[in-house]
Amino acid sequence: MTAAGRSAVSAAERLTSRGECFDPARARLDFPILQNTGLIFLDSAASAQKPQCVIDAIANCYSRDYANIHRGIYELSARATENFEAVRRTTQQFIGASEAREIVFVRNTTEAINLIAATYGRQNVGPGDEVLITEMEHHSNIVPWQMLCEAKGAVLRVAPFDDRGALILEEFEKLLCPRTKIVAVAHISNALGTVNPIAEITRLAHAHGAAVIIDGAQAVPHHRVDVVDLDCDFYALSGHKVFGPTGVGVLYGKAALLESMPPYQGGGSMIQTVRFEKTTYAGIPQRFEAGTPDIGGVTGFGAALDYVTGIGLDVIESHERELLAYATDALAEIPGVRLIGTAAHKAAVLSFSLDGVHPHDVGSILDHEGIAVRTGHHCAQPVMEHFGVPATVRASLALYNTREDIDALVRALHTVRELFQ
Amino acid sequence: MSSDLRELYQSVIIDHNKRPRNFCKPKCTNRSAEGINPLCGDQLTVYLDVEDGIVKDVGFSGTGCAISTASASLMTQSIKGRKIGDVEHLFEEFREMVTSNPKSNVEDDELGKLSVFSGVREFPMRVKCATLAWHAMSEALHDTGGTATTE
Numbered sequence: 001m002t003a004a005g006r007s008a009v010s011a012a013e014r015l016t017s018r019g020e021c022f023d024p025a026r027a028r029l030d031f032p033i034l035q036n037t038g039l040i041f042l043d044s045a046a047s048a049q050k051p052q053c054v055i056d057a058i059a060n061c062y063s064r065d066y067a068n069i070h071r072g073i074y075e076l077s078a079r080a081t082e083n084f085e086a087v088r089r090t091t092q093q094f095i096g097a098s099e100a101r102e103i104v105f106v107r108n109t110t111e112a113i114n115l116i117a118a119t120y121g122r123q124n125v126g127p128g129d130e131v132l133i134t135e136m137e138h139h140s141n142i143v144p145w146q147m148l149c150e151a152k153g154a155v156l157r158v159a160p161f162d163d164r165g166a167l168i169l170e171e172f173e174k175l176l177c178p179r180t181k182i183v184a185v186a187h188i189s190n191a192l193g194t195v196n197p198i199a200e201i202t203r204l205a206h207a208h209g210a211a212v213i214i215d216g217a218q219a220v221p222h223h224r225v226d227v228v229d230l231d232c233d234f235y236a237l238s239g240h241k242v243f244g245p246t247g248v249g250v251l252y253g254k255a256a257l258l259e260s261m262p263p264y265q266g267g268g269s270m271i272q273t274v275r276f277e278k279t280t281y282a283g284i285p286q287r288f289e290a291g292t293p294d295i296g297g298v299t300g301f302g303a304a305l306d307y308v309t310g311i312g313l314d315v316i317e318s319h320e321r322e323l324l325a326y327a328t329d330a331l332a333e334i335p336g337v338r339l340i341g342t343a344a345h346k347a348a349v350l351s352f353s354l355d356g357v358h359p360h361d362v363g364s365i366l367d368h369e370g371i372a373v374r375t376g377h378h379c380a381q382p383v384m385e386h387f388g389v390p391a392t393v394r395a396s397l398a399l400y401n402t403r404e405d406i407d408a409l410v411r412a413l414h415t416v417r418e419l420f421q
Numbered sequence: 422m423s424s425d426l427r428e429l430y431q432s433v434i435i436d437h438n439k440r441p442r443n444f445c446k447p448k449c450t451n452r453s454a455e456g457i458n459p460l461c462g463d464q465l466t467v468y469l470d471v472e473d474g475i476v477k478d479v480g481f482s483g484t485g486c487a488i489s490t491a492s493a494s495l496m497t498q499s500i501k502g503r504k505i506g507d508v509e510h511l512f513e514e515f516r517e518m519v520t521s522n523p524k525s526n527v528e529d530d531e532l533g534k535l536s537v538f539s540g541v542r543e544f545p546m547r548v549k550c551a552t553l554a555w556h557a558m559s560e561a562l563h564d565t566g567g568t569a570t571t572e
Contacts, residue, residue: 360461360486
């Protein structure tokens, strides 16, 4: 646990450490934005709210422990470096990586995926080779691969999902071939909530010699992730979706693969020696961390991981599963609501349309009732196309959501229907 | 239900959303342009038949929210048969109405039925919806061959 995390014991943690049942109403007390504002926040899949301990950790970093890292001989810089590196170890434990040097700090999931495309991708994908993704990917796990394929004369293949939004594994398997160099798949779909069978996908991809990249942005806040069990080669995540600040993301890569990859950006921190004739690069993970990183952000991210660990991902997952079932039943009772994404394995995302009402209108009316939901294509336009809708309304849940939030959503949806009668 | 919401979703708007008028490509058109709102995925095309400086015919197609659909529908009704200069002036008046401070009271008789959109100014996020068709129509009018986008 990081220094910042130790100092802040959350309401939720106090509760679960006493062996009592998890009570989301108590967990809400950890989030200043949810106090006395009347806000019903159902958009955590876009970005999660921040608990006080994260906000404090960032403030403490800047008010007590701040200096640039990996540079100064002075005590303050050494302390800042140690705090920063402690978060790398916290992250390693959080996702079950074998070594801390397998954790590369980046800006977000998008940058992590672009980093792999620009390094591993450029090194290993050639003309006629193939990159395999799925139809349910977020644009950030489509566009970098399209760009790579275009630059290299490679081919992008897309594995389809069925009408419930579950990946059709047989079709996925059929698309694997000796030319498949990279398989890039979301752990959990942001638009549908589908949980993909990552261990199985990895096994199949490895049998064909492809490297496996998992977009874990939607998984880490809700689901225990163990990259060694999954056996994926790379795993990307965003800190801001797991209650941390914006500006910090993580790329996990197997050490041997990271070692074999060229640098991403050039600059300070990523070098061993620089001469005009020849520069030699640092080892991993520094080779991929050019320039001064988001030191305050990484500190906050560490506090966020400590916060989640303090409550327990198993506890969070079980709370969200129960709430998802409650919300699914409640929405099903509203005439005209069509749930989009009903896979058997689903995380707490409810994407839906309401007959005769455009999602944008639904979103406006819900907003007026104090309910924040996402409306639009969720950066997954191919998913919208599959279901023949221009957009959906998406309510996504997190540990601080309650049955009362769902009840308010249902009431507001009745208001929408009344207005549009 | 709050009066703000009723004001935004007036019965005229709901009606034009359900049954948009001139919701087709006219038989004879000589100008068109697409309007896209990338934020919410609204996408519509406005078709014009302009002769002797007059909008002889107008129609639209596409998908969008109630505000953008009703706005496109009511726009077609209010510009058909009018001079280009008048249409441009109307767009200015309309834009002023949906973006201005409520107290400034810019509604006037000139806007006629279009004044049902005055409630939009209480919902700044929806201004782009209300003006999307107008932007596309303006593009078509000047036939720049471009796409109007709200971003």
